[in-house]
Structure formats: C-alpha cells, structure tokens
Amino acid sequence: MEAIIIEELVKKYGPTVAVDHASLKVEEGTVFGLIGPNGAGKSTIIRSLLGIIPYQGGKVLISGMDMADADAQRKLKVGYLPQKAAFQEWRTTEQVLLTFGRLSGLEREHLRNRVDEVLDQLGIEEYRGRKVNKLSGGTVQKLGFAQAILHEPSVLVLDEPMASLDPASRFQFKKMIKDLRASGTTVLFSSHILSDIEDLADSVGLLQYGKVRYSGPISGLEKKVALRSELVVELADERGDWRSINMPGVDIRQPSPGYLVVHLDGPGQWDEVTPRIMEALMRAGCNIRSFNRHDPKLEDVYMAYVGGSN
Amino acid sequence: MAILFIGMPLVALLLYLLTPDLGGMPLGAFTAVMISSMAGLLASTTLSVNIINERTQGVYDLFLVRPVKRSHLLLAKYIAVVACVVAAAVLALLLANGYDWLDRGTVDAAALGQALMVTITMACVSCAVAVLVGSLLRSVLVGVILTLYAGNQLSAVIVLSSLQNVMSTEAATAIGLGIAAIVLCLAAVVFGRRLSS
Numbered sequence: 001m002e003a004i005i006i007e008e009l010v011k012k013y014g015p016t017v018a019v020d021h022a023s024l025k026v027e028e029g030t031v032f033g034l035i036g037p038n039g040a041g042k043s044t045i046i047r048s049l050l051g052i053i054p055y056q057g058g059k060v061l062i063s064g065m066d067m068a069d070a071d072a073q074r075k076l077k078v079g080y081l082p083q084k085a086a087f088q089e090w091r092t093t094e095q096v097l098l099t100f101g102r103l104s105g106l107e108r109e110h111l112r113n114r115v116d117e118v119l120d121q122l123g124i125e126e127y128r129g130r131k132v133n134k135l136s137g138g139t140v141q142k143l144g145f146a147q148a149i150l151h152e153p154s155v156l157v158l159d160e161p162m163a164s165l166d167p168a169s170r171f172q173f174k175k176m177i178k179d180l181r182a183s184g185t186t187v188l189f190s191s192h193i194l195s196d197i198e199d200l201a202d203s204v205g206l207l208q209y210g211k212v213r214y215s216g217p218i219s220g221l222e223k224k225v226a227l228r229s230e231l232v233v234e235l236a237d238e239r240g241d242w243r244s245i246n247m248p249g250v251d252i253r254q255p256s257p258g259y260l261v262v263h264l265d266g267p268g269q270w271d272e273v274t275p276r277i278m279e280a281l282m283r284a285g286c287n288i289r290s291f292n293r294h295d296p297k298l299e300d301v302y303m304a305y306v307g308g309s310n
Numbered sequence: 311m312a313i314l315f316i317g318m319p320l321v322a323l324l325l326y327l328l329t330p331d332l333g334g335m336p337l338g339a340f341t342a343v344m345i346s347s348m349a350g351l352l353a354s355t356t357l358s359v360n361i362i363n364e365r366t367q368g369v370y371d372l373f374l375v376r377p378v379k380r381s382h383l384l385l386a387k388y389i390a391v392v393a394c395v396v397a398a399a400v401l402a403l404l405l406a407n408g409y410d411w412l413d414r415g416t417v418d419a420a421a422l423g424q425a426l427m428v429t430i431t432m433a434c435v436s437c438a439v440a441v442l443v444g445s446l447l448r449s450v451l452v453g454v455i456l457t458l459y460a461g462n463q464l465s466a467v468i469v470l471s472s473l474q475n476v477m478s479t480e481a482a483t484a485i486g487l488g489i490a491a492i493v494l495c496l497a498a499v500v501f502g503r504r505l506s507s
Contacts (some may be wrong), residue, residue, distance in 0.1 A: 001502065047371075049377070050374075050375050051374070052371055052374050052505075067375070078375060080371075080372065080375045082368060082371050082372070085372070086364075086367040086369045086371075087369060087372075088369055100372065100376070103373065103376040103377070103378055104376055107327065144372075147372060192450045202344060
C-alpha cells in the first residue's frame with residue numbers, strides 16, 4: 001500500500017512552473033530518496049505534499065488524506081524537518097519540544113517522557129535549558145529532527161536532513177532513519193549527498209527542471225543510463241602487449257598511461273572472468289601493480305542522467 | 311515581561327522627577343499621559359519586528375504541519391502582547407495613583423478609568439496595525455517605520471477625538487476596538503496568503 005501518492009502535481013510561482021506534472025509513489029514502510037540539481041523542485045514537492053503551500057493541479061495524498069485538510073493533520077502523524085529548521089529564538093530546546101509535542105497531541109507524562117527520550121537519542125540533553133539563539137547550526141538541525149520524530153509519526157518527511165551535520169552526526173541520523181524504517185515508518189527524504197541516498201533509500205525519484213525523470217529502485221536507474229561495472233588495472237610499466245589479447249565479450253582500453261580499463265559486453269560474471277583477464281594480461285607481458293573493480297555509484301549514474309549523457 | 315512590569319512604572323517615575331515644571335500635576339495623571347503613548351509604541355514595534363523576522367526565517371513552517379490555524383498563530387501573539395502591555399500599564403497606573411493617595415490623600419478614579427481605556431485603545435489599535443504590517447512586509451526597517459507612523463498615528467487620532475470632547479472615551483474605545491478587530495481580520499487573511507507563497 002502506498003503511504004505517499006503524488007499524481008500530476010503542478011506548482012507555479014507566477015509564470016514559472018516549479019513542478020511540472022510530477023508523479024511519485026512511496027510504499028509504506030520504505031525509504032524514498034528524492035534527488036535532483038538545485039532548483040529542480042524537491043522542496044516545492046515536499047511543501048506541496050505537506051499542505052504548506054497550495055498547488056495548481058494534481059493530487060497529493062499521505063495515507064490517503066490531503067494534508068491541507070485540518071482533519072488530516074489531526075488524524076495523521078506526519079513528521080517534517082525543513083531544509084533549514086527555524087524556531088522562535090527566545091524558547092529553550094526543551095520548550096520547543098514541549099510546545100510542538102502539545103500541538104501534535106501528546107500529553108503530560110507521555111510528552112515529558114518522549115522529550116527525554118529524543119533529547120537522549122540525539123545527544124542534545126546538555127542543551128535542554130539553552131535558548132535556540134545560543135545553539136550551533138548542527139544542534140538546531142538535531143533539534144529539528146527531534147521535533148519531527150517526537151510524536152512517533154507514521155510518515156517522516158525530511159528535506160536535506162544531513163546538510164549541516166558533522167560525519168558523526170550524519171552517521172547517527174542514518175542509523176536513526178534505518179531504525180525508523182525497521183519499525184515501519186515511511187521516510188521520504190531529499191538530499192544532495194548521494195552516498196546517503198545510496199545507503200538508505202529503497203527507491204529514488206530523480207527530478208530535473210520540475211519534472212520527475214525517474215522513479216523507482218536505484219538498480220532501475222542504473223540500467224537506464226547503461227553504466228557498466230569496470231575493472232581498473234594499474235600497470236607497473238608500458239612493456240606488455242595488452243592489445244594482443246582477444247577474449248570474446250571483453251573490451252580493454254587504455255584511458256591514460258599506466259592504466260587499463262576493462263568492460264564486459266554483457267552482464268558480467270566478474271568473479272569468473274577476472275582471473276582469466278589477469279592471466280591473459282600477464283601472458284601478454286603486462287606487469288600488474290594493482291587492480292580494482294569499480295561498480296557505478298549513484299553519483300556516476302546521477303551525473304550521467306543529469307549531465308545529459310543519457 | 312519583567313522588564314515591562316518594572317520598567318514602565320520606573321520610567322514614568324523617573325520622568326516625573328526629572329521634568330522641571332509640571333505645575334503640581336499628580337503622578338497618576340503624568341503616568342497616564344506617559345503610559346498611553348509608550349505602551350502602544352513599545353508593543354507594536356516589538357510585535358511587527360517579531361512577526362517579520364519569524365515569517366522570513368520560516369519559523370511558522372513547523373506549526374503549519376500540525377493542526378494549528380494560521381490565524382491562531384497571529385492572534386496568539388497579538389493577545390499575548392496586548393495583555394502584557396495592558397497589565398504593565400495597569401500596574402504602573404495603580405502604583406502612581408497609590409503614590410498620589412499617600413501623598414495627597416485623594417485619587418481621581420474617573421481619570422484613572424479614562425487613562426486605562428485610552429491605554430487599552432492605543433495598545434489594541436497600534437498592535438493590530440503592527441500585526442498587519444508584520445504579515446505584509448519582509449523588511450524590518452520599513453516595518454518599524456510603518457508601524458510607528460501608521461499604527462500609532464491611527465490610535466492617537468481615535469483617542470484624540472475623545473480628549474477633544476468630540477465623543478466620549480467609551481465611544482472612542484469601542485470604535486478603536488472595532489477598528490482593531492477589522493485590521494486583525496485583514497491581517498489574518500494576508501498572513502495566510504503570505505505563508506503559502
């Protein structure tokens with residue numbers, strides 16, 4: 001069952017079409033990554049989905065309800081972390097969480113317990129009594145995450161959640177997202193850090209110029225751009241005659257002196273073929289210093305897609 | 311709030327002591343004049359600056375995904391500020407009239423009541439204009455200037471009509487509160503539209 005449905009969404013700012021008939025679906029209990037260049041429309045889609053801004057066409061639903069409807073907001077438990085979390089500066093960390101917890105329907109004892117839990121989970125217990133205007137950017141981001149998960153939402157929407165975090169905090173956030181997925185929470189998050197998307201997302205949506213160019217599993221995106229795994233061989237010298245090697249389905253090229261790149265024409269059985277390629281290179285007189293298999297990362301796929309080579 | 315409750319009576323007392331020739335004016339009357347002009351001014355500029363800053367920083371986004379009406383965000387600020395300012399003004403006037411009672415043995419209750427109504431009217435009208443200005447603008451400087459001139463001038467015009475005996479203080483208060491309500495409704499509509507853009 002789909003937790004999030006976006007169908008033919010159209011959002012305009014004056015004459016500018018920010019989102020152009022975008023359609024996405026996110027299955028319940030999965031993590032969906034939204035990627036795209038700056039200005040592609042990721043934040044606009046998220047804000048339209050949450051009912052923060054109106055849209056001109058299409059349909060956006062969370063668990064079958066439109067978030068612009070106050071009734072939906074009462075019934076649905078949705079957590080949101082905006083791109084730049086901002087709070088009333090005169091409040092302390094604890095006051096922020098208590099306020100948002102009350103507005104989300106949590107009460108007294110349960111609210112206090114949840115505040116203690118999320119402060120501890122995010123490692124910001126020491127900032128409990130500190131005012132928001134005295135917190136660092138990373139701590140504000142953690143506070144933003146804390147208010148998003150405080151009421152144990154069934155759907156969590158995160159807009160660039162890890163942009164201003166140090167590596168340890170990013171690791172912590174990623175672990176929390178994995179734990180949330182394991183507990184059945186649906187997570188939709190946008191990010192420019194493609195390695196995070198690769199680590200966390202079950203499926204991705206790629207946006208460009210307001211249009212969804214792809215939506216589905218990452219493996220499907222890789223197939224669309226037809227990037228191949230490759231074997232990169234570093235040579236100790238130029239003495240070997242690698243050009244004499246003639247193996248069916250194997251393509252060997254030299255992109256720069258001292259390196260060879262090997263591609264397989266079909267979906268490769270690298271584990272079987274690699275020893276035969278190494279043997280052939282050595283018989284051809286090549287002195288091999290090292291070799292490494294390089295599978296296309298999401299970054300390579302993204303650059304191929306967005307860069308227009310596909 | 312503590313600064314308001316302590317500061318307002320203190321400033322009135324200080325100015326009373328430092329002003330050279332008041333012609334025997336009681337502290338209560340002097341405080342009434344000071345408070346009625348200060349209260350609206352302070353409250354309205356603080357309110358408009360606060361709303362502009364919070365709106366432009368995106369503070370309200372996290373409220374909008376919860377079952378909170380956009381108009382309630384504005385109303386809550388308005389009521390909180392007006393209530394604090396009126397409470398501080400009441401305290402200042404009571405203290406000043408208490409001093410007069412100890413000093414002269416008499417207190418003009420009618421004048422006290424009139425001062426309260428004038429203060430409430432000026433606070434309500436200027437704060438309502440401040441809320442509208444805060445909802446419309448993104449520039450803090452322009453917001454402050456507009457609030458000071460439009461808000462405070464409008465409230466002064468309403469109150470002056472009673473001081474010039476064009477109408478009673480009660481009538482001026484009723485008109486002032488009515489205008490404040492209309493301006494607040496307009497502000498709520500503008501705020502909702504601006505948050506959606």
